[in-house]
Amino acid sequence: MGSLSIETEKKLADVIASIAEGEKEVELSRISLCENRDFEPYSTFKSLDRLSLGFISYLDLQEFLDRNRITYTSQEVLSLIKQYDSDSDGRLVLVEFHQLVLPSTNINLRDLAQQRVPSLRLSFDVEFLLARLFEKELTFQRKIEISKRDLASRYDFSIVSGFSVIDYPSSSFLTREKIYNFLRRNGKVVFDDDVDAILRRMDIDGDERLSYSEWSDTIRPQEPRASSPNRRSPSRGSPVRHSSPLRRSGNSPNRSGTSFYQNDTSMRSSFTRTSPSKMSPTRASPNRSPLTVSEESELVSIFSQQINLERDLNGSKKDIALCSDFTLIDSFQMFDVKDLGYVSEYDFEDTLIELGLRPLRENITLLFKHFSSLNNRKLTYSEFGKLFTPKEPEYMRIMSSRTASNVTRSERRRVFNTDTLYKLTKVLRLHLETENVAESLRHRLARRPSFSMHEAFQAVDKDRNGYITYDEFQGLLEQHGIFATVKDVESLMDRYDKDKDGRVSYSEFLDEVTPKSPKKY
Numbered sequence: 001m002g003s004l005s006i007e008t009e010k011k012l013a014d015v016i017a018s019i020a021e022g023e024k025e026v027e028l029s030r031i032s033l034c035e036n037r038d039f040e041p042y043s044t045f046k047s048l049d050r051l052s053l054g055f056i057s058y059l060d061l062q063e064f065l066d067r068n069r070i071t072y073t074s075q076e077v078l079s080l081i082k083q084y085d086s087d088s089d090g091r092l093v094l095v096e097f098h099q100l101v102l103p104s105t106n107i108n109l110r111d112l113a114q115q116r117v118p119s120l121r122l123s124f125d126v127e128f129l130l131a132r133l134f135e136k137e138l139t140f141q142r143k144i145e146i147s148k149r150d151l152a153s154r155y156d157f158s159i160v161s162g163f164s165v166i167d168y169p170s171s172s173f174l175t176r177e178k179i180y181n182f183l184r185r186n187g188k189v190v191f192d193d194d195v196d197a198i199l200r201r202m203d204i205d206g207d208e209r210l211s212y213s214e215w216s217d218t219i220r221p222q223e224p225r226a227s228s229p230n231r232r233s234p235s236r237g238s239p240v241r242h243s244s245p246l247r248r249s250g251n252s253p254n255r256s257g258t259s260f261y262q263n264d265t266s267m268r269s270s271f272t273r274t275s276p277s278k279m280s281p282t283r284a285s286p287n288r289s290p291l292t293v294s295e296e297s298e299l300v301s302i303f304s305q306q307i308n309l310e311r312d313l314n315g316s317k318k319d320i321a322l323c324s325d326f327t328l329i330d331s332f333q334m335f336d337v338k339d340l341g342y343v344s345e346y347d348f349e350d351t352l353i354e355l356g357l358r359p360l361r362e363n364i365t366l367l368f369k370h371f372s373s374l375n376n377r378k379l380t381y382s383e384f385g386k387l388f389t390p391k392e393p394e395y396m397r398i399m400s401s402r403t404a405s406n407v408t409r410s411e412r413r414r415v416f417n418t419d420t421l422y423k424l425t426k427v428l429r430l431h432l433e434t435e436n437v438a439e440s441l442r443h444r445l446a447r448r449p450s451f452s453m454h455e456a457f458q459a460v461d462k463d464r465n466g467y468i469t470y471d472e473f474q475g476l477l478e479q480h481g482i483f484a485t486v487k488d489v490e491s492l493m494d495r496y497d498k499d500k501d502g503r504v505s506y507s508e509f510l511d512e513v514t515p516k517s518p519k520k521y
Contacts, residue, residue, distance in 0.1 A: 004165050011187035012162050015147045015219070016198060018180070020138035023197040029133040030103040038123040040116040044130060045097050047122050054501070055091040061134075068131035076138055079222060085138070087499070087507045089252070095373075095499040101133065104200055105193075107380055110340045148221045159216050206375025245482045290455040298448065299456050300480045302441045303492060308486055309434045310491035314390055316430055318424040321388070321395040323416075328385045329404035330415050331424060335384070337409070342378040354413060355425050359432050362517050366435035368514055379410040388427060391487055391494075438495075442515040457509045467497070468504040 004012070009401045033039055048056045048064055061077050070299050084092055092100065102110045124128070151157055164172050166182045176195050182188045202210055202218045289296050318324050335343040345364055352359050369375060371383050374471045379387075389396055403416050405420045416424065445451060460468045460476050484492075496504040 003156070004161055005154075005245065008151075008157050009165060011147075011151050011154060012157070012165070012185055013188055013411045015144070016149055017183060017188050018144055018147055019192040019201050019218070020197040021299050022144060022453070026133070026136050026140055027105055027197070027200075029102055029108065029129075030101060031106060033126070033129040033133055034103055034106075034109050034113040036125055036129055037116070038114055038119065039126045039129070040118050041096065041098055041113055042103055043118040043120075044101065044122060044126065045094050047070050047353055048097075048116075056097060064131070065134065067136075068127070070131060070135055070138075071099060072138060076224065079141055080134070083141070087505050088160060089505070093499055093501060095174065100137070103129070104250065104374065104376075105196075107378070111341070111382065113382060126176045135278065145222060148219060151219075160212075160219055161211055162219060162398075163215050172259040173213065174215060174360070176208065177418075179210075181352055189484050199362045206369075208377075230360075241419050275351050289459045290452075291459045295448065295451060295456070296459055297480065298445070299459065300476060300482065302445065303477060304482055305441060306438065306495060307488045307492055309430075309437060310495070313430045313434055314491065315425070316423065316427045317388055317390040318392070318395055321390055321399050323420040323423060324402075325405075325416055326388075326397060326399065326424070327402045328381075328388060328406045330412070331388060332381050332384050332408075333404075334412050335414070337412075339409070342380050343384055345377050348379070351475065353430060355428075357425060357429060357432075360436075362439075363436045365470060366439055366516060367431055370438075387431060388424075391490065410414070439515065439517055442513055444514055446515050453513055454506070456513070457506050460509075466506060468509065470502075 011440070045056065046052070048058055048060050050063065058074075058081065061080065062072075065072050065077070078090075081090060081092060082088075084096045086096055087098075098114075104110075119355055127381075140455075141380060151162075162173070164170070166178050168178065178200070180190055180195055183194075199210070201210060202214055204214050204217070205211075226321060291299065332343070335347055337347050337351070345368055348368075349359065349361070351362055352364075368377055368379065371386060372379055373383060389399075407415050445453075457468070458464065460472050462472050462475065470489055470493055473492055474484065477484050493502075493504070496508055498508045498511060
């Protein structure tokens, strides 16, 4: 166990407890906003995106804060963006904006808000509630920043020692139990929702534990900017402040343009590898792959196998879509056995066993990591629906035209005929196999000596602009004699393009090709 004085330990516990308290208060503001019937997140996003660029910039937020007479500094606005900016590009796309404004503790309310009809402009009430949410977020960050600086000034405190004192017995991760025990040991009254709030704020990758980089990113005080004067509306002022990690969900519009502050040194640095878009001149000629012939062939082979897996899976989805008794609602209710509005990993596994499948727990976890936008081990109705929805829109129209059976809970697993159940089981089996093979391919890449993920990204990103496009995927495949159909390349894009903005960033590419399971393949 790390060595800290009793007083320093208590100050560290105060900071962590304040994070829990502050996040819960911000969450209440999200809930208040979403409970307003006029609030629809996409319309709100569009109203902040003044130039219709597909993202919210520093200047967009600055204009909104000024209009609502909220006091802030430049550093505070940058910190707010950093808190939810999952790819560290210095701006918020729709999927990231969702994490700022939609609640994590009320999935039904979250889904309801996204299902509302878009409006052309914000109502007075929605703008007021959104301004209060921003104010609450920034005030929370200001308070935490003061506490972090006080903690950092302690003679015996360091980021490493703080991590070590909680990580007991040592495993290089802070689990729920370790955080709970540390807070209790230092006199804090702790409940499950407090630990949930801490993880929601600090757990970047959604694995229900904190790595050292996640810990460091939150506990280290922000570096002050050279010039960061307070901005105040001429009419009035009100408090505001600072930052931390993220979550995920939904789709985002296309991003374009370059943020004028995207290279700011205060942006998130939890990734140890630099995004190609932010690196100095390329190491290789734009016309020459940075990979060896063998390495590039291996990479293309993996792309090809992923395409084949998705092709088989989409064929099975089309088969079940044509079953006259199949509806997404009925299939969702088969798995949502407790009527919680989501499917947990355990309910998913139990239903699969009843259907005659004996899946490995690792494969279920991999499937949930792929389809759960929040990485919270739960699938909402829309996320679950993606398991069965073919890429061709005509099949979705066919399924949407049917009426759900609305049978009693005890009859839900008998709602489909034998043929439909067989096809449903086949789709799920293929999903599990696809995720298992995808993980095996990740481990295959990871085992190659001196293989560089960054150079693999550059091998596809021909124009070295920091993003992989549809045409670049297609071009690399054709270069190696693989002539994929439009649907094939779209399926490949769909797997790598996590925020659905039509291109693949380095962080998205790295997320897909990095092994997710410690199991040896």
